[in-house]
Amino acid sequence: MSTVSLPTGTEPGPGAPVVPSAAGRRVGRRWYRQPALMSGLVIIGLIIIAAVAAPLLTSYNPTTQNLTASLLGPSAHHLLGTDQLGRDTFTRLLYGLRVDLRIAFIAVLFPFVLGTVLGSLAGYFGGWVDVIVMRLVDIVVAFPFYVLVIALVFVLGPGERSIYIAITIVGWVSYARIVRGEILVAKRQEYVLAAQSGGLSSLRIMGRHLLPNVISQAFIYAMSDIVQDILAIVTLGYFGLGVPPPTADLGSMINDGQNFLSTHWQLTTIPGLAVVLVGLGLSLIGDGLADILRPGQS
Amino acid sequence: MSEPEGREAPRRRANQEMLTNEQLNPNVLEVEDLRVRIASKRGVVRAVDGVSFEVPRGEALGLVGESGSGKSMTLKAVLGVLPPEAHMASGQVRLDGTDLVRLSQSTLNRVRGPKISMIFQEPMSALNPVMRVGQQISEGPRIHLGYSRARAEERTLDLMRRVGIPDPERRYRAYPHEFSGGMRQRVMIAIALSCEPEIILCDEPTTALDVTIQDQILRLLVRLCQESGVSLVFVTHDLPVVAQVCQQVAVMYGGQIVERGDVHDVLLNPRHPYTLGLVRSAPDVEYVQDSLRPIPGAPPSLIDPPDGCRFHPRCDFAEDDCRTGTVPLRLLDGGRATRCLHYERCGEALAADRAAQGATQ
Numbered sequence: 001m002s003t004v005s006l007p008t009g010t011e012p013g014p015g016a017p018v019v020p021s022a023a024g025r026r027v028g029r030r031w032y033r034q035p036a037l038m039s040g041l042v043i044i045g046l047i048i049i050a051a052v053a054a055p056l057l058t059s060y061n062p063t064t065q066n067l068t069a070s071l072l073g074p075s076a077h078h079l080l081g082t083d084q085l086g087r088d089t090f091t092r093l094l095y096g097l098r099v100d101l102r103i104a105f106i107a108v109l110f111p112f113v114l115g116t117v118l119g120s121l122a123g124y125f126g127g128w129v130d131v132i133v134m135r136l137v138d139i140v141v142a143f144p145f146y147v148l149v150i151a152l153v154f155v156l157g158p159g160e161r162s163i164y165i166a167i168t169i170v171g172w173v174s175y176a177r178i179v180r181g182e183i184l185v186a187k188r189q190e191y192v193l194a195a196q197s198g199g200l201s202s203l204r205i206m207g208r209h210l211l212p213n214v215i216s217q218a219f220i221y222a223m224s225d226i227v228q229d230i231l232a233i234v235t236l237g238y239f240g241l242g243v244p245p246p247t248a249d250l251g252s253m254i255n256d257g258q259n260f261l262s263t264h265w266q267l268t269t270i271p272g273l274a275v276v277l278v279g280l281g282l283s284l285i286g287d288g289l290a291d292i293l294r295p296g297q298s
Numbered sequence: 299m300s301e302p303e304g305r306e307a308p309r310r311r312a313n314q315e316m317l318t319n320e321q322l323n324p325n326v327l328e329v330e331d332l333r334v335r336i337a338s339k340r341g342v343v344r345a346v347d348g349v350s351f352e353v354p355r356g357e358a359l360g361l362v363g364e365s366g367s368g369k370s371m372t373l374k375a376v377l378g379v380l381p382p383e384a385h386m387a388s389g390q391v392r393l394d395g396t397d398l399v400r401l402s403q404s405t406l407n408r409v410r411g412p413k414i415s416m417i418f419q420e421p422m423s424a425l426n427p428v429m430r431v432g433q434q435i436s437e438g439p440r441i442h443l444g445y446s447r448a449r450a451e452e453r454t455l456d457l458m459r460r461v462g463i464p465d466p467e468r469r470y471r472a473y474p475h476e477f478s479g480g481m482r483q484r485v486m487i488a489i490a491l492s493c494e495p496e497i498i499l500c501d502e503p504t505t506a507l508d509v510t511i512q513d514q515i516l517r518l519l520v521r522l523c524q525e526s527g528v529s530l531v532f533v534t535h536d537l538p539v540v541a542q543v544c545q546q547v548a549v550m551y552g553g554q555i556v557e558r559g560d561v562h563d564v565l566l567n568p569r570h571p572y573t574l575g576l577v578r579s580a581p582d583v584e585y586v587q588d589s590l591r592p593i594p595g596a597p598p599s600l601i602d603p604p605d606g607c608r609f610h611p612r613c614d615f616a617e618d619d620c621r622t623g624t625v626p627l628r629l630l631d632g633g634r635a636t637r638c639l640h641y642e643r644c645g646e647a648l649a650a651d652r653a654a655q656g657a658t659q
Contacts, residue, residue: 109352126382188381190423196379198489199410208437212428 037288115175123183
């Protein structure tokens, strides 16, 4: 574990805060006193810096093979050794994180937007809009998350685009449920009545008055959802349904190293631990944000 | 018809659709036979049961009654913002002669704000907690009057000054929780006035404020409305407030108007035993302590209201004819009306009261 963050520990400057600006305004003055949030931000900040600065941290290319130097152990030249094709494991780890984090951060956006829009419409208008949206939710929820994602990617064919489509189709339902529930409560508030009395259109009331009041719950969920997305992306990579080789990806690295588990355990274990660390960091951020943004806590 | 010089486009459209003649009709608002039903588990609640009133241009009408008498529901029905479980069974709400009940949602949205607006009881919950107050005030002018961002901000700052918010440039960017209760109600008033409406509906606007602030807000409201000729419908259970603000008063009981007339006539010389009860139960420091007389009993069930006069189970003067049939609202001289068959008894009772007070002093 420490091997992952050790090289980046020498990087100057603090971990960049990754609190998006939309929620930043509502984050209380003492957000930095939240231990969970702070440790999560540090972990994810360091990992993001390492992934972004990958070309500066290593001189190897993640896809260049060197069959004369295959399956080497850790050394000064190869911090984490090399795989069966002679590619530097540390380099592939950094580039793999780069790919997986990018896909995960993009993949979480589509279901967030789709689910929030459909959930708002269902909650605000009710009636047949609500019936249609909630029946769609029921259909998706009837299947286990991974089964549906894997089946969809299998049908759509491996690759980044398929991952986005599959995660959107499966992931929007949770956001829709959360936002619908929040809107159902919020629309009974008097400020909504006041907005209606002021002659504002339904769309404006939803977008400008209700959504800013309910979005924090969807945002908190997104922080835990992104953990699930990363695990899904790694799982797909492990099954060979993710980003096609030779591009580095944590899932395919775990799969490749599997055959050498008894002699070169680090090939599988290190990317696995990296996934765990990313998941831990994002969960800590999610918990910390939930504590700050949860209503009734100051 | 619309003004010759023509204002901004949305407002002109609303005026054209309303096809009114503001000069001929002395009343801004006319409500006729308004009935609101609420579906509940125990049956249908007749929250508002045949309420009619009119508000003359530039005047203030008080709607008085205890909790659950249908005052707030009446206001919500007038504005068309009833909660989903309530519905309007019948009635007309004519604003400048146009029946709001029959307008489409989008036409109604052009009327709410520029023609009619509302002030709520709880200024905290009626303001959006995550929106800057400046934005909340300027929203109406931007949408209804077509103002640019800069012009709307200018108007907002002007409104904030008019309602007495100090340092408006700084307060423009503040959130509602940074304001005190009285300041929040000033913000609400600024929002209600922001599109220069003809009439403002006030739902107990000072009930949630403490007494010293109450008086300031009332004076402000009355002054601003007089300055710009805005009419008011003022819902409250506070008789002194009605006397301070309104020219006309309608007393509501059990979803109906039981007495109506000029505010001083009604309060000094009630012609319905319920109004008499309200006047007697209002504390008055000048009189001796036992002058405070509560009305016995509880408000009637609106699911299954009593036969005859709805007030008869609590009424000292009730006779047999009060217990059957329906008692209509009878017009009296001096523009007054009462739903009591034996209203002359109120005058006698009040005379007896005054005689007794004179004797003890």
